[in-house]
Amino acid sequence: MKKPSSLSSSSHLSSLPCLHGNLCTREAIFCMLLSLLLISFAFLAVDSRNGNSVSWFSLESPLLNPRVRASGDGVLFSRSDSIKPGGKNSRKERLVELHRSELDSRDSVENSSHGSSISLPPVAAPSTAPMPDPTLFNNSLMNDTISLPETRDSGRRDIKLKKIELGLARARAAIRAVIQNKSSLANLPDMDYVPIGPVYRNAYTFHRSYVEMEKKFKVYIYKEGEPPIFHDGPCKSIYSSEGRFIHSMEIDDKFQTRDPELAHVYFLPFSVVKMVKLIYVPNSHDMGPLRRTISDYIDVIATKYPYWNRSAGADHFMLSCHDWGPYVSSGHPHLFSNSIRVLCNANTSEGFNPSKDVSLPEINLKTDSIASTIGGPSASHRPILAFFAGGDHGPIRPLLLKHWKNKDNDIQVYEYLRKGVSYYDMMRKSKYCICPSGYEVASPRIVEALYLECVPVTIGDNYVLPFSDVLNWKSFSVPVSKEDIPNLKAILMSISPRQYIRMQRRVKIAQRHFMVNSPPKRYDVFHMILHSIWLRRLNVQVGPRD
Numbered sequence: 001m002k003k004p005s006s007l008s009s010s011s012h013l014s015s016l017p018c019l020h021g022n023l024c025t026r027e028a029i030f031c032m033l034l035s036l037l038l039i040s041f042a043f044l045a046v047d048s049r050n051g052n053s054v055s056w057f058s059l060e061s062p063l064l065n066p067r068v069r070a071s072g073d074g075v076l077f078s079r080s081d082s083i084k085p086g087g088k089n090s091r092k093e094r095l096v097e098l099h100r101s102e103l104d105s106r107d108s109v110e111n112s113s114h115g116s117s118i119s120l121p122p123v124a125a126p127s128t129a130p131m132p133d134p135t136l137f138n139n140s141l142m143n144d145t146i147s148l149p150e151t152r153d154s155g156r157r158d159i160k161l162k163k164i165e166l167g168l169a170r171a172r173a174a175i176r177a178v179i180q181n182k183s184s185l186a187n188l189p190d191m192d193y194v195p196i197g198p199v200y201r202n203a204y205t206f207h208r209s210y211v212e213m214e215k216k217f218k219v220y221i222y223k224e225g226e227p228p229i230f231h232d233g234p235c236k237s238i239y240s241s242e243g244r245f246i247h248s249m250e251i252d253d254k255f256q257t258r259d260p261e262l263a264h265v266y267f268l269p270f271s272v273v274k275m276v277k278l279i280y281v282p283n284s285h286d287m288g289p290l291r292r293t294i295s296d297y298i299d300v301i302a303t304k305y306p307y308w309n310r311s312a313g314a315d316h317f318m319l320s321c322h323d324w325g326p327y328v329s330s331g332h333p334h335l336f337s338n339s340i341r342v343l344c345n346a347n348t349s350e351g352f353n354p355s356k357d358v359s360l361p362e363i364n365l366k367t368d369s370i371a372s373t374i375g376g377p378s379a380s381h382r383p384i385l386a387f388f389a390g391g392d393h394g395p396i397r398p399l400l401l402k403h404w405k406n407k408d409n410d411i412q413v414y415e416y417l418r419k420g421v422s423y424y425d426m427m428r429k430s431k432y433c434i435c436p437s438g439y440e441v442a443s444p445r446i447v448e449a450l451y452l453e454c455v456p457v458t459i460g461d462n463y464v465l466p467f468s469d470v471l472n473w474k475s476f477s478v479p480v481s482k483e484d485i486p487n488l489k490a491i492l493m494s495i496s497p498r499q500y501i502r503m504q505r506r507v508k509i510a511q512r513h514f515m516v517n518s519p520p521k522r523y524d525v526f527h528m529i530l531h532s533i534w535l536r537r538l539n540v541q542v543g544p545r546d
């Protein structure tokens, strides 16, 4: 029988794009082999319980120590946002599906746990930028770079780093010049799209910054770690943003560099969704193993490479759409406090810092193509004023349901849609789509509304909307405070039909920035996420200031 590590040679796994959500349909033979291997190792695992310490990302990765375990329990995910079109595909049910054929890695994780906490480099944590409001493209923010102590590494490396920082300084200066010189709004030429109009906070600045990113930005992906926990992620489901980004990044050759010396940022390519599926012990309420996986991983890359220590993680980023992303990121204190965390769960009350972290849109992908969920009729063909259907949970929804469920034909608010009623059709028939936070601040409804050209009504505290450093959300959505829920109808009625038409037109413009393409296209969601990371990197200066 082959050694478990034989699977680690299957590195081509990591380069599979999300074109085909299911690996098995694409590479049936490979998949059969994989299943066979998994089954054999399930038996192996019985004997290897007392094995040595096991790490999920070392070459000896014993992905395979875990037993194959069937679990039909989705209760752990009950703290979740759910859509209930006819109660059919609630997130809970989808997660139960995810859990089938789950691998339980309890043994390997217990073995690998480092009892002691990791020692952190003696680097001053980068100063916290006083930026509660994510008003980016803001002079003070652009200046607010963080200087980090001199690295002990070789002179050649320092020179390379200085070159990189010089390039960033030039990009900053170019962007700043556009901010300062509002009179000289000479359009940059662009091959396919020129951002313009009130959808953007500052269209010219965004355009300049985007073009600078295209000219310069380089991302290094650490090669360490084995799929599926590393270099892989879900391509469908409510968490698809995780897998889509990871796969697009892995196959990208424009922004990706294979030479870590040339990188502006370093990507920690783990998937919290896969970790929850493979490492978390259902019902254990113990996230320790997930947090240890991350701190172990950072230990490995911080020992093997100089980059983590030299910036205390500030030029590194992680990405997660899972509800637990923020919590798991606290597995390493510098990951939490210094690194760029790209999160769907962008809850400012849970440590999300808009000047350092990135709000990741939650996109519920059910198929490989989003084509069927794009587009909708004009205002005159939308008879319903406002619509919502979804579970009664979190701090906002009970209020919404209490005030509006079965109260008014114009404000159609449901916990469960009637059987046979299409959720998407309801959105297409409505002028406004209500997008309240659930347990978690993010909701896939916002992107669904943009796709179906329904003006989103966002209700929620503590939520930083995606790309809000670039997009002027108020121009194409209606923010409503929790306190104003009783006034919802009055607020919406007060928006004139002409104003509505303008907002809907802007929704169609903003739509571009949330499109999921494979391969990615300029200005789509993949590039907007990258651009958000680029902006955060511009706020940091690594190495000494001259």
Ligand SMILES: *[C@@H]1O[C@H](CO)[C@@H](O)[C@H](O)[C@H]1NC(C)=O
Binding pocket: 130, 131, 132, 133, 135, 138, 139, 140, 141
């Ligand atoms: C920049 O941000 C600071 C701090 O948030 C704020 O006081 C200032 O008004 C902003 N400037 C611009 C031009 O938006």
Ligand SMILES: *[C@@H]1O[C@H](CO)[C@@H](O)[C@H](O)[C@H]1NC(C)=O
Binding pocket: 139, 140, 143
């Ligand atoms: C930002 O830096 C520039 C040049 O270094 C300086 O002229 C400007 O005053 C700074 N702005 C702020 C708000 O500190």
Ligand SMILES: *[C@@H]1O[C@H](CO)[C@@H](O)[C@H](O)[C@H]1NC(C)=O
Binding pocket: 177, 178, 180, 181, 183, 184
């Ligand atoms: C501002 O615009 C003027 C006129 O277009 C131009 O001559 C000048 O160089 C610009 N300044 C900066 C800092 O870009």
Ligand SMILES: *[C@@H]1O[C@H](CO)[C@@H](O)[C@H](O)[C@H]1NC(C)=O
Binding pocket: 119, 120, 121, 122, 302, 303, 304, 305, 306, 309
């Ligand atoms: C980074 O710091 C850690 C903890 O201080 C240390 O163990 C590790 O060897 C350092 N890495 C490098 C490449 O020097």
Ligand SMILES: *[C@@H]1O[C@H](CO)[C@@H](O)[C@H](O)[C@H]1NC(C)=O
Binding pocket: 347, 348, 349, 350, 394, 395, 437, 438, 439, 440, 441, 460, 461, 462
């Ligand atoms: C955000 O975080 C706070 C603090 O943990 C929590 O009370 C709240 O329920 C979270 N979610 C939402 C939707 O605000």
